[in-house]
Amino acid sequence: MNATAAVPLWQQLQALAKALADLGRGQSAPQVLAPVASPLRPGVQALLYHALRHWARGRWLRTQLVAKAPPPAVDALLSAALALCWSDALAPYAPHTLVDQAVEAAKRHPRWRAQAGLVNACLRRFLRERAQWVRASEASAEVVWNRPTWWLERLQQDYPEHWQAILAADAMPGPMTWRVNRRRTTREALLARWGEAGLVAEPVGEDGLVLSKPCPVEDIPGFAEGWCAVQDAAAQCAAPLLLRGLLRPTDRGLRVLDACAAPGGKTTHLAEWLEPQDTLLALEVDAARAPKISANLQRMGANAKVRVADAADVPSWSDGQLWDAILLDAPCTGSGIVRRHPDIPWLRRAEDVQSLAQQQRRLLEALWPLVRPGGRLLYCTCSVFHAEGQAQVEAFAEYNTDLRQEPAFGHLRPQNAGTAPALVDNLQGDHDGFFYALLAKVAPA
Ligand SMILES: C[S@@+](CC[C@H](N)C(=O)[O-])C[C@H]1O[C@@H](n2cnc3c(N)ncnc32)[C@H](O)[C@@H]1O
CATH class of the missing domain: 1.10.940.10 (NusB-like)
Known part of the structure; x- marks a missing residue:
């Protein structure tokens, strides 16, 4: 400074x-x-x-x-x-x-x-x-x-071997990571354009670029034209995990629901993966946040219907039809994104974990019946706490015999390229802490 x-x-x-x-x-x-x-x-x-x-x-x-x-x-x-x-x-x-x-x-x-x-x-x-x-x-x-003591105790319990590496990775700011909008450009074309402007970036994941130095978004070539969006590499896994390999119905377009959508980072990515005949509905309970979804869709040249609704209050928004794919990016503590939001540990209380886990369970219970047999629900949170990830899904699976877990990442631990090269999980490169579980609806025998 x-x-x-x-x-x-x-x-x-x-x-x-x-x-x-x-x-x-x-x-x-x-x-x-x-x-x-x-x-x-x-x-x-x-x-x-x-x-x-x-x-x-x-x-x-x-x-x-x-x-x-x-x-x-x-x-x-x-x-x-x-x-x-x-x-x-x-x-x-x-x-x-x-x-x-x-x-x-x-x-x-x-x-x-x-x-x-x-x-x-x-x-x-x-x-x-x-x-x-x-x-x-x-x-x-x-x-x-x-970190507050309750946070340390929870992390030590969930990660007896890795809790220190998680905290070390979270101690430094994360880089500015972008997702390339494949509908508008390619990663190579964007890199070339940035190169002309003197910006240096490294590829991450399928469509990501990590900028060597953060910049105001308005100064990024291609931002205004919707060539790219700021999104961490872990969050960029949601749309491919949910939609890759999903069989298309022969008589109609896909029906995809983004249940907790604002500010719309994953909505625009889902839209990129869909065809014009498909339906994408984005729900958001917070009326003040919902307009951000529409603004992001517009900038990225993507289509979706946006509605302000409590996703768990199904009669208030549902037309009664089932969905081929549901993304449930549930409200959570944010314990996986502290490197970007260092205020989080000082805002959360120990009891928030339980009350957020209850909200997540309520959303899971309301949305699971809406998945058609053969369809999928991707449950994710930007949390490293097991109560909001693995333990949540294990408890839910116990009471739902029509559910089969498909390969997904499970808990991703934050990985800071600059500070913690030894901490490797099954997603390569710098990324936030996250949780993914892909739940497939088993067709009745
Ligand atoms: C983790 S954020 C979603 C981030 C978003 N998917 C993205 O990638 O940009 C969770 C969002 O869910 C909203 N939310 C919380 N409870 C909800 C509910 N019951 N129904 C719909 N949205 C809800 C929150 O207001 C918040 O905007």
Whole structure:
């Protein structure tokens, strides 16, 4: 980051502290960043994501250095400054600059001014005694792995051998991964076009490209014309898994349902795989998110019907006909995509896993009867927790004798090309954590 950026660092730190205090009240990173004005936004976003990747350490250090919690925004300012400056190697600005500017942020804020002495004393003491504080913080597993204890325990239980590799892969940001729209271009043609613009990318999966450096999407050649869409390599497996090899009925087009569709990344991919005579229906329960599906379909030149509906409330949207293929990309904790969304561990609660697993089960139970004999349902989540993947499907299969599991990936562990080359699962290349189960409906004997 550039310390001479047009917006003074103290001002960015003020906005960062407010964002983190709002995050502490349960708002997500995109929600807390939305009100940050545009000249401030890029800097604050970078600081926020950095602070969240060291949040357990910032919180731990603050509680040790200041026994009585200050008001939430000042608490967030202190914790953020500590999360940003604890390591010379990782700090986005020189630690003494961060401390000076955090004190300035407190002094210049009308409601924080009274706490400026406390901020100054705490942060200067930390800088003087940093090595000893950092060493002491290493005794906390939450600090070392930057996750709440319940999360670590669940991961250790689900992955006794791989939990550390999963956390290591998740500690660094994921790359910007794109899916090529085969209806509009080829991977080779897009690579050539990007090459002319000086962009470097590597192929991943069947249709993916990993950009060497992230860029604003509007600056990507071909984006506006729908040649490509941002989509992680694991998520790009959904459409081929569901539709490849599915026998076409001879008397009609395929009927494909995308049950939990917004923002439509997988809807546009499913549409790419279909023919004009086929039907694709995208359902989304959140009326505010549904328009994103239509906008993505339009940009990518793809067709689907979009409806706002609770997919589990079948009578509210169904025409009574069965489906050849259903994609159930169910709501989940997002425990597989922390490298892209470092706010997730600090927003979820231990009890969310169970309540999300119940929502997933409700959707599975409602949608399975709608699959025609010989048809398929692809169940997926962007979670590494077994309760939202393997265990969910095993419990469901126990009560449904008309179900046969076909080969799919099962749990994909996040794989960060830059940081964890030793962690290999059955999907090659850099990708998020994900779960896939392909359930085939057995025709009655
Ligand atoms: C994991 S996201 C889907 C991502 C999407 N498939 C994509 O690839 O862009 C889950 C979505 O399901 C929606 N959802 C949650 N419960 C639902 C329900 N009962 N019926 C329909 N949509 C639901 C959420 O609002 C959210 O947009």
